[in-house]
Structure formats: structure tokens, C-alpha cells
Amino acid sequence: xxxxxxxxxEEPVRFISHLDVVRVFDRAVRRASLPIAFSGGFNPRPQMGxxxxxxxxxxxxxxxxxxxxxxxxxxxxxxxxxxxxxxxxFYILEAREVEDDIMPLMSVINTAVYDxxxxxxxxxxxxxxxxxxxxFLNMDNIIIKKEKKKRGKKYSKNVNIRPFIYSLKxxxxxxDKFILEMKLHAARVSVGQVIQALKQWDDKLNNxxxxxxxxxxxxxxxxxxxxxxxx
Amino acid sequence: MYKNEIERILEQVEKPARYLGNEWNSVHxxxxxxxxxxxxxxxDTYEIGMSHLGIKILYHLLNEQKGIYAERVFAPWTDMExxxxxxxxxxxxxxTREPLINFDIIGFTLQYEMTYTNILNMLNMAQIPVFSxxxxxSHPLIIGGGPCAYNPEPIADFFDLFVxxxxxxxxxxxxxxxxxxxxxxxxxEVFLKIAAGIKGIYVPSFYKVYYNSNxxxxxxxxxxxxxxxxxxxxxxxxxxxxxxxxxxIVPFMEVVHDRAMLEIFRGCTRGCxxxxxxxxxxxxxxxxxxTLEKQGKELMDNxxxxxxxxxxxxxxxxxxxxxxTEKLLEAFKTRGVNLSLPSLRIDSFSLRMAELVQEVRxxxxxxxxxxxxxxxxxxxxxxxxxxxxxxxxxSAFELGWHNIKLYFMIGLPTETYEDLDGIIDLAYKIxxxxxxxxxxxxxxxxxxxSTSSFVPKAFTPFQWEPQFSIEELKNRQEYLRKRLKHRxxxxxxxxxxxxxxxxxxxxxxxRLSDPIYKAWLKGCKFDSWSEHFKYQLWLDAFNECGIxxxxxxxxxxxxxxTFPWDHINPGISKEFLVREHRKGTIKxxxxxxCRFGPCSxxxxxxxxxGRYCAY
Numbered sequence: 001x002x003x004x005x006x007x008x009x010e011e012p013v014r015f016i017s018h019l020d021v022v023r024v025f026d027r028a029v030r031r032a033s034l035p036i037a038f039s040g041g042f043n044p045r046p047q048m049g050x051x052x053x054x055x056x057x058x059x060x061x062x063x064x065x066x067x068x069x070x071x072x073x074x075x076x077x078x079x080x081x082x083x084x085x086x087x088x089x090f091y092i093l094e095a096r097e098v099e100d101d102i103m104p105l106m107s108v109i110n111t112a113v114y115d116x117x118x119x120x121x122x123x124x125x126x127x128x129x130x131x132x133x134x135x136f137l138n139m140d141n142i143i144i145k146k147e148k149k150k151r152g153k154k155y156s157k158n159v160n161i162r163p164f165i166y167s168l169k170x171x172x173x174x175x176d177k178f179i180l181e182m183k184l185h186a187a188r189v190s191v192g193q194v195i196q197a198l199k200q201w202d203d204k205l206n207n208x209x210x211x212x213x214x215x216x217x218x219x220x221x222x223x224x225x226x227x228x229x230x231x
Numbered sequence: 232m233y234k235n236e237i238e239r240i241l242e243q244v245e246k247p248a249r250y251l252g253n254e255w256n257s258v259h260x261x262x263x264x265x266x267x268x269x270x271x272x273x274x275d276t277y278e279i280g281m282s283h284l285g286i287k288i289l290y291h292l293l294n295e296q297k298g299i300y301a302e303r304v305f306a307p308w309t310d311m312e313x314x315x316x317x318x319x320x321x322x323x324x325x326x327t328r329e330p331l332i333n334f335d336i337i338g339f340t341l342q343y344e345m346t347y348t349n350i351l352n353m354l355n356m357a358q359i360p361v362f363s364x365x366x367x368x369s370h371p372l373i374i375g376g377g378p379c380a381y382n383p384e385p386i387a388d389f390f391d392l393f394v395x396x397x398x399x400x401x402x403x404x405x406x407x408x409x410x411x412x413x414x415x416x417x418x419x420e421v422f423l424k425i426a427a428g429i430k431g432i433y434v435p436s437f438y439k440v441y442y443n444s445n446x447x448x449x450x451x452x453x454x455x456x457x458x459x460x461x462x463x464x465x466x467x468x469x470x471x472x473x474x475x476x477x478x479x480i481v482p483f484m485e486v487v488h489d490r491a492m493l494e495i496f497r498g499c500t501r502g503c504x505x506x507x508x509x510x511x512x513x514x515x516x517x518x519x520x521x522t523l524e525k526q527g528k529e530l531m532d533n534x535x536x537x538x539x540x541x542x543x544x545x546x547x548x549x550x551x552x553x554x555x556t557e558k559l560l561e562a563f564k565t566r567g568v569n570l571s572l573p574s575l576r577i578d579s580f581s582l583r584m585a586e587l588v589q590e591v592r593x594x595x596x597x598x599x600x601x602x603x604x605x606x607x608x609x610x611x612x613x614x615x616x617x618x619x620x621x622x623x624x625x626s627a628f629e630l631g632w633h634n635i636k637l638y639f640m641i642g643l644p645t646e647t648y649e650d651l652d653g654i655i656d657l658a659y660k661i662x663x664x665x666x667x668x669x670x671x672x673x674x675x676x677x678x679x680x681s682t683s684s685f686v687p688k689a690f691t692p693f694q695w696e697p698q699f700s701i702e703e704l705k706n707r708q709e710y711l712r713k714r715l716k717h718r719x720x721x722x723x724x725x726x727x728x729x730x731x732x733x734x735x736x737x738x739x740x741x742r743l744s745d746p747i748y749k750a751w752l753k754g755c756k757f758d759s760w761s762e763h764f765k766y767q768l769w770l771d772a773f774n775e776c777g778i779x780x781x782x783x784x785x786x787x788x789x790x791x792x793t794f795p796w797d798h799i800n801p802g803i804s805k806e807f808l809v810r811e812h813r814k815g816t817i818k819x820x821x822x823x824x825c826r827f828g829p830c831s832x833x834x835x836x837x838x839x840x841g842r843y844c845a846y
Contacts, residue, residue, distance in 0.1 A: 015247035016483040027255070027481055027535030030566065042589075043537070044567030057242050085535070087255045087483075 001069045002102065003078055004229065005095040009060045013089030018053030024087060025065060031085040034078065037068040051105045051218055052112070052186050060215035064105050064229050066098070096230055109229060111166065112186040113217035116195075120176050121207040129178060132202070133168045142197050161197060164189040166221075177211070186218060233320045234328055240314040248484040249277035250311065252303070252325025255481040256533065258294040259326060266298040267406050267413070270324045270331060270371075272339045274349035275759075277305040281480070282488035284542060285377065286340055289398055291476035299406060302326040302334075306349045306757070307356070315356060322356035331357035335409065336372045338402075339390075341379035344736035345729060345759040347386055350375075351751040354389070361748065363391050363436060368419050372409070376402075380433075381464075381511050382689040382796040385736050387435035388744035391419075392426055394433075395799055396464030397497075399474055401431045427458045431465035434458070438798065440741050446782060448740060451798045463800040463838065470497055470516040477529035481536065490538035490571065491530040495523060495555070499544035500825050500833075503601070504612045504692040504815045505640065508544055510808075511690055511801045513835045514844040515826065520551045520558070527559050531568060538569040547576040547584065548826075556587055577615045577623050586630055595634035596627050602643055603653025609819045610645050611693075612811070617657065624661050628668040633675040635661065641707050641724075642685040642699035644816050651707060654680065655714045662719055680715055681723040682708065684730035688737045689796045690803065692811035695788045698734040701727045728766040729759065734784035740795035743783075746772045804834030 009021065016024070029036050029046050038044035047068035054060050069078075075095040083092050136142075142162040148155055164185035171179040182191060191213050199205050219226040241247040253259075271290055273280030280286065286303070293301035302324035307315065315322065321330040331337060337357075339350055354361045359370055366373070375383065376394035383393045394401055405426060412422040427434040437458045441449040453460055467473045479491060498515040499508065518526075527539060539559065546552060552572070559570055570588045575581040577598050585596060600620055601613045608615060624635060639654050658680050665676045684704050687696045699707070704727045715722040736743065749772035757763035773780050788794075790809055797805075811831075814820045825831050836844045 012251070012253050013483070015241050015251060017248070019485075020248060020483045023485075024255075024483065026537065029535075030537070031532065031535035033532075036567075038567040043569065045537075046567070056247065088253060 001072050002098050002100050003067050003069060003073075003075060003095050004098045004102070004105075005065050005067065005079070005082070006093045006230070007063050007065065007086075008089075008091045008093060009054060009063055010089045010091070011059060013087060014057055014059045017056050018050070021054075022048070022050065024090065025067075028082060028085040028087075028090075029067065032081040034067075034081060035069050035071045035073060037070050049104050049106065051109050054215060055190065055192070055213075058114075058191075058213045058215060061093075062215055062217045064109070064218060066102070066105055094230070105229060108220045109218050110186050111217075111219040111221040111226060112184055112215055113219070114182045114184070114191050115171065115212075115214045115216055116180045116182055116191055116210055117212040118178055118180055118195075119209045119211050120178070121209070123176055124173075124178070126170065126173055129170055129173065132198075132205070133170070133180075136198060136201060137162075137165065137168060139201075142201070144193055144197050144200065146193075161189045161193060165194060168194075233318075233323070233330075236318055236320060237323070237328060240311070240318070240320075244310045244314060245308065246277075246484060248482075249305065249308065250325060251483065252328070254483055255535075256478040257326060257480050258290075258301070260294070260300045262300070262327070264298065265300045266410055267300075267336065268329075268334045269293055269299060269301040269336045269338060269406070270334045271301060271303050272331075272337050272350075272353060273303070273305045273342075274339060274346040274353060275306050275342075275757075276308060277482075278484070278486045280305045280340070281482050281486040283340060283342065284492050284494060285398070287479055287492070288474070288476060289338075289402060290480075291478060292399060292474050293402065293406070295474075296403070296406075298410070302329070304331060304353070306346075306353055309757070309763070312352075312356065321358045322353055332359055332371065334371045335413065336374060336406070339373070339375040341375045341377035341383070341386075341393075343759065344379055344385075344733050347736065347747050348751040348755045348758055350386065350389065351748065352756045355751075361389055361751075362744075363389060366391070366419075372419075372422075374405075378507060378511065381507070381799055381801055382737065382739070383433065383435065383799075384440075384741045384795040385739040385743035385747060387741045388748075390435065391423065392432055392434045394465070395431050395462050395801075397467050398465070399467055401429060401465045404429050405432065424455075424457065430463060433462040433799065435741075440795070448793045448795050448797075450793065451795070461798050461800045464511070464802055466514075466802070466838070467497075467516070468839075471518045471522050475526055477526060478533045479530065479536075481534050488540070489536075490540050491527075491534050491536040492540050492542045493523060493527050493530060494518070495541050495543045495546070495549045495552075497543070499548065500831075501545060501548070501614065502612050502811070502822050502824060502831065502833075504610070504811055505601075505643065505685060505688070507688040507691050510692075510803055510833075512544065513802060513833060514838075517549065520555050523555050524558050524562070528562055531563065531566070537567060538571060539563070540571040540573060542573070544574060545576060546572045546574050547578070547581040552584060553587075556584060560588070577619050579623060579626065582623055582626055582630075585627075595636060596632055597636040597638065598623070599638040600657070601638065601640050602646075603639065603650045603655070603657060606819055607643060607646060607650045607653070609821050610815045611640075611643055612815060612821050614821060614824070620657065621660060621664060625664050625668060628665050633665075633673070634677045634679075636679040636681065637661075639680065639682045640685045641682045641711070642704050644685075644693055644696045645819075646685075646699075646707075648707075648710065651710055654682075654711060658715060658720055659717075662717065665719075674719075676719045677721070678719055679721045679723065680711075682711065683725045684727060686730055686734045686737055689794065690801045690808070692808050692815060694738065694794070694808065695790065695792075695812055696816070697787045698731065698784045700785065701731050704730070726761060726764065729764060731784055732758070732766075732769060732780070735780045738795075739783050742776075742778060745776045746778050746780075749775055800838075802835045802838035804832075804837075807831065807833045 036046040049066040079095040145156045166183040169181040380393040496517040498512045708724045753768040
């Protein structure tokens with residue numbers, strides 16, 4: 001049986017890397033004595049599939065994992081047992097049985113939604129902010145330099161990230177801070193790269209600092225409509 | 232408060248998971264019911280410290296006591312240090328992020344001599360004076376324990392007290408004494424007096440060292456009648472019933488030994504003459520198979536680790552190694568758990584064990600013949616023959632292993648170039664055996680030959696021996712390097728300068744506190760990390776203090792000389808060590824393990840009434 005679970009990665013564990021998260025789940029499912037299916041080979045690993053790595057330091061209320069089991073267990077029991085064995089900061093919000101041959105998360109999820117708290121240093125009024133983002137998104141091309149590595153050699157490549165920025169929306173604002181909702185392609189562009197591009201485009205924004213980044217949604221986008229991985 | 236700032240810093244440093252403190256099974260207590268706050272300090276990185284069994288045992292032991300809360304701190308990597316110093320944030324504990332200066336007791340693990348500068352650096356980062364003479368009641372008590380505490384003299388000036396031997400019992404006695412003293416609000420001196428009366432506790436400030444005109448130690452004398460002349464080490468009498476934690480902390484990040492550790496026995500009586508562990512951890516005490524089975528299962532249930540390692544100084548010497556291995560393999564069969572048996576000896580039995588646990592995975596086998604010729608192996612009492620080794624390697628190849636590591640020591644007492652030729656010879660014989668076994672069809676052999684440089688250590692039969700000069704070690708490493716050039720052989724060697732300083736510290740006396748302090752002031756830290764090791768700064772430090780480090784490392788010492796560590800009693804007698812020294816270096820004769828041969832009269836029978844020696 002295959003279970004798809006949605007989980008959080010909150011403040012206490014935001015500094016652990018994607019690889020560490022995989023290890024956390026590996027050990028938690030073993031502690032929980034769930035009937036996990038192991039991979040073959042000399043180092044058997046529980047069969048699990050995750051989504052796109054969350055950058056270190058970012059929190060999330062919307063991570064997903066598929067876990068393969070050897071026998072049926074109710075998703076509710078699964079959720080309870082696993083939650084009892086996850087370190088503080090991880091929490092399974094929902095678990096559902098899915099078809100064994102369902103497409104892996106990595107191949108279907110393509111959209112991520114973030115809330116980004118930005119500290120501007122100086123006061124901006126709402127109109128100015130709107131003006132900035134409207135103009136920014138009005139460009140057809142937003143080119144940034146991406147650092148890449150090939151056979152150990154570092155090189156940089158110019159990439160147009162504009163097609164991967166779906167929307168930028170101001171959710172709330174106080175004196176020198178505002179919350180920006182970013183809807184982005186889940187893999188082709190990062191929050192950091194969008195901020196980098198903003199600063200590159202207008203050096204008056206150079207003092208802007210990301211105070212907090214939170215991933216609140218991962219979706220499957222089909223014909224500009226968003227579906228949850230549970231759908 | 233610093234806590235918000237720390238979060239900000241963590242966003243900027245490499246590997247922030249080193250500093251979190253909320254790993255699975257880490258302990259978080261309600262502070263309102265705590266009388267004594269203790270922090271275990273490990274003077275190296277998180278990855279190394281979290282691989283250390285001693286800390287794990289003591290951390291959980293203390294935390295299972297009411298009223299005591301024990302936390303952890305490791306040496307912050309240099310990027311973290313820079314950020315903390317820049318913002319004037321004092322070094323803090325992992326669990327509660329409390330500044331170290333607010334703790335009652337800071338306990339340093341003394342695992343390796345070349346971490347001493349890190350101890351000073353950590354104290355300084357904690358804004359605590361590094362010299363014990365500059366600390367008073369308002370400062371935490373700074374204590375140390377571990378193998379280096381057997382010769383604590385080079386760092387005597389920085390510590391309030393040392394724990395000699397195994398800590399499980401004495402640490403509780405010490406904290407109990409601390410608690411009643413703390414309530415009475417008396418002077419620190421009063422507490423140290425009480426502590427010095429506890430068996431196994433050494434308070435260096437109560438001892439005065441007198442020197443001869445030739446710079447050797449004349450006498451180490453207690454300054455007060457109430458203080459013992461000799462400090463006897465502590466041991467756990469009944470290991471089978473001793474405390475052992477089942478809820479090991481499971482780190483988020485990958486650490487050096489990222490697995491559950493099950494200690495199967497303590498002590499070793501093989502009697503290798505260079506080996507300090509084989510001398511100071513005597514006598515041998517084993518756990519029963521029932522205890523191991525129970526502890527092993529509990530460990531896996533509570534940690535979820537994918538691997539468990541049976542830990543001791545020599546796995547194959549545990550009499551029930553085969554049944555316990557089979558039992559644990561059976562218990563974990565469906566759980567995808569690997570079992571590892573480190574420190575296997577070189578014999579067919581051990582190979583069978585390796586085969587048993589590895590099933591089909593033929594990752595690598597490690598053997599430590601230590602020396603290249605039978606003569607030299609007899610000198611050091613490493614009871615292994617070339618025949619053993621070659622037969623073992625041959626069977627390993629037949630069973631499908633391709634990856635062999637050989638550990639040797641160079642610069643051993645009486646070593647000549649013939650002994651080095653022995654190493655080369657062995658390596659090529661192994662390559663040929665591989666060709667024979669695989670009929671030269673297989674080219675997968677990877678033979679790694681590693682040499683460390685011999686460091687004479689206190690309380691070993693070789694404690695009287697000088698170390699070879701850096702120059703000579705270089706010649707010998709070069710000699711091997713040139714001759715071990717082969718497609719399938721990799722030769723590794725250790726930093727010579729580091730081995731030299733290790734020898735200085737290992738056999739040093741109290742006068743070394745100054746150069747250690749100076750070296751740290753000049754910027755030495757993480758000395759055992761090649762990218763941070765600054766040998767010249769160490770030399771400058773010695774120079775400015777008017778101390779000749781060669782005096783400690785290169786001098787052949789006489790039997791009549793008083794050693795800086797002679798007031799510590801590890802249980803084995805000096806007469807035994809002298810006998811073993813002579814037997815090895817003069818006669819090149821081995822001594823049989825007393826588990827299989829006659830009693831070698833090492834003296835451990837006289838320790839604490841001799842109740843512990845089973846052989």
C-alpha cells in the first residue's frame with residue numbers, strides 16, 4: 001500500500017537539510033514500527049519519495065511524502081504513529097491512501113507558493129509597492145546569472161526566470177515590512193533568485209532583507225488551474 | 232536576549248544543524264526543578280563529539296537524575312565563532328542556548344591531546360577566564376575526564392579538577408557534593424577540598440611540582456595532608472549491571488559514527504606495548520549476552536537507527552561474539568538494520584564474523600598489523616603473524632572482498648629500515664595473492680596502506696621511549712611512499728609535526744600550560760584539522776616561553792626518573808611496565824594475554840581490593 005502524507009517543517013527544524021529530512025523520516029518510520037517496504041541492496045532504506053527540497057532556513061506547512069507499506073494500515077493510525085515519532089517541528093497534517101501506481105510527487109508537483117516577509121529598512125506605502133511589482137512583472141524577460149557546476153567546474157549561465165514567476169502579491173504591510181506571496185515554478189526558480197532579480201533591476205531595493213520565508217503550498221498546475229497533490 | 236540573534240546567525244553559517252540541540256532523544260527539562268546545571272563540553276566539532284560513546288552514557292545518566300540537567304556544547308566551527316565574537320554573544324549550550332558562564336559545572340571530554348587549544352578557545356568564547364587561578368565562586372567549575380586525564384599535567388592550570396577513570400559513579404558523587412556545598416555558599420576552596428577526598432578526583436592546585444636542575448620532575452607533593460598522595464582511577468565493578476542508555480540522541484546531520492553503539496566489554500589485556508587504552512582501561516569486564524540482547528533491542532526501538540555497532544577495544548575477544556551477533560541479526564532481520572563489528576582481529580574466526588554481518592556487501596576490511604616484521608611485532612607485543620595476515624587476506628579475496636586497509640605505525644622503538652621493507656613486502660605479497668586468487672582477471676583490488684607515527688604515551692611500556700625526529704619520520708614516510716607506488720596501492724601517512732606535538736603533550740608536565748596558552752593566543756585551534764594546523768605558531772609559543780618541546784618528545788627517559796604523571800594510579804604497576812619495556816625493547820619477546828596464558832602481574836588485582844580481575 002502507498003500512503004501520501006502532507007507534513008510541516010516548522011521553526012525548530014528549519015535549519016536541517018533535505019538529506020537530513022530524509023534521514024529523519026527513515027528513522028521515524030522505523031521507530032514507529034510501521035510495516036515499511038524496504039529497498040533491496042545491502043543498505044536497505046524505507047521506500048519513500050519526497051518533493052522538491054526545501055531550502056535550508058525556510059519553514060513549510062505543505063511538504064509531501066509518499067511512503068510504501070507492506071500491509072494495510074489505516075491512514076489515521078499511520079498519522080498518529082508517525083507523529084509520535086517525529087522530532088518537534090515536523091507534523092503530519094494529513095495522510096491518505098493513494099493508488100500504488102500514482103505518479104511520483106517529484107514528477108507532478110510544479111508550483112510552489114511562498115509567504116516572504118521582507119524588511120525594507122525604510123517606509124514604503126502600498127501604492128509604491130504595487131507599482132514596483134507591477135512594473136517588475138511587466139517585463140518579458142528577467143535575466144539572472146545561475147551558478148552551475150559541471151564536472152566540478154563552476155560556471156554561470158544567464159537564465160530568464162520570468163516565465164517561472166506566476167504571481168507576486170502583497171498580503172499585508174506594516175511600517176517597514178511587508179508580506180509578499182510568491183507563486184513560482186517549484187523547481188526552476190527560487191525565492192532568493194526572485195529577490196536577487198528585483199535588486200538587480202532596481203538598486204534602490206538593495207536594502208531589502210528577507211526576514212522569513214515560508215512555503216505554504218505545493219501544487220500541480222494544469223492549464224493555469226492549481227490542484228492539490230491529494231486530488 | 233541573544234536567542235533571536237542566534238537564529239539570524241544560523242542562517243549564515245555552514246551546517247547550522249550542528250547548533251540546534253533539539254535532536255530526537257535530546258533532553259529538555261523544566262528548569263524550575265533543577266538544582267545543578269551541567270554542560271558536557273567536547274573540544275571538537277559536533278560531528279566528532281556526537282560520535283563519542285562516553286558523552287552519550289554520561290549525558291543520559293545525569294539527565295535521569297532528578298534535580299540535575301545536563302546539556303551539550305561542541306567547539307563551534309570557525310564561521311560560527313566569527314559570527315558569535317563579532318556580536319559579542321557568549322558561547323551557549325545547545326539545548327537551552329544558555330550562556331556557558333551560567334552553568335554550575337562544565338565538563339570537558341579529554342579525548343585527544345591536540346584539542347587542548349580548543350578548550351581554551353571555548354572557555355574564552357564563553358567569557359570565562361581560562362586559568363583556574365583567575366576563577367572564583369561566581370564561575371562554573373571546570374572539570375575534565377577521559378583518557379588524557381591520565382596525564383593531565385599540561386592542562387593542569389586550566390582545570391579545577393580532573394576525574395580519573397570511568398565516570399558513571401564518581402560524577403554522581405561529585406555532583407552530590409557540589410549540591411550540598413552550593414547550598415552552604417562556602418568558598419570554592421572548601422568544595423575542592425571535599426572533592427579531593429572523593430576517590431578518583433584529582434585537584435591539581437593541591438599539588439606542588441618540584442623540579443631537578445636537569446629540568447626533570449623531582450617530586451609531586453600534595454600541599455596538604457588531607458589530600459591523597461596518589462589519585463587512584465575509578466572503575467565500574469559490574470559492567471553487566473551498570474547504567475547504559477537506551478535513548479541515544481539521534482543527530483539530524485550525518486556524524487562520523489552515525490549509528491547506535493552497543494558496548495560489549497571494557498578493557499583489553501592483549502597488552503600491545505604502545506597502546507594506552509590497553510593499559511589504562513584494565514581490567515576486562517564483559518556484559519552478558521542477555522544484557523546485550525536487551526540493550527541492543529531497546530536501542531534500536533528508541534533510535535530507529537539503520538545500523539548498530541558492537542563496541543569494544545577488540546570485538547573478536549568477546550567470548551560470545553558469535554552467538555550475540557547471530558541473535559541480533561535474527562532480531563533485526565525484518566527491520567533493515569545493519570550490524571557492524573569494528574576492531575576485528577586478524578584471524579579466520581574474525582573473517583567469518585565479518586562475513587556473517589556483511590552478508591553480501593563486501594565494502595572493506597581493515598587490519599592493523601602495526602609493524603612490518605615479526606621481530607618488530609614481537610617488540611610491540613602485537614600477537615599477529617604474517618601467516619595469519621596473509622591467510623586471512625587470501626580467504627577474504629576468495630570470499631569476494633576487494634578492498635583491504637592495512638594500518639601500520641612507523642617510528643616504533645627499535646624500528647629499522649628492514650622493518651619498513653617488511654611493510655612494503657607485505658603490501659606486494661597481498662597484491663600477488665589477489666592476482667592468484669582472481670587469476671589476474673579482476674582488477675578491482677584497492678589496497679590502502681596507512682601509517683601513523685608512533686607517539687609514546689603515559690602508562691604504557693613505551694613511556695620511556697623517545698619519539699623519532701620529524702626529519703627521520705619524514706625520511707621513513709618518503710621511503711615508503713617511493714616504494715609503495717603501485718596502481719592498486721594507496722599510501723597514506725600522518726602529519727609528522729602533529730605527532731610530534733602530540734608526543735610533547737602526552738608526556739608533558741605542568742610547565743606546558745604556558746606554551747599551550749600562548750599558542751592559543753597566537754591563533755592555534757582545531758590543531759588536528761590540517762587546514763587549521765599552524766605549526767610555526769606552536770614553535771613560536773614554545774620559544775617565547777623558553778621551553779624546548781624536544782625535551783619532552785625526544786628524550787629517552789631512565790627508569791629512575793619521576794614522571795609528571797606518577798601521582799596518578801591507573802591500577803597497573805610501574806614494575807609491570809618496566810618488565811614489559813625490557814622484554815619488548817631488549818629481548819623482543821611477546822607476552823601472552825592473561826586470558827589465555829599466565830597472569831602477567833600487571834597490578835590491576837591490587838586496585839580497589841582486586842575484586843575486579845576475573846583472570
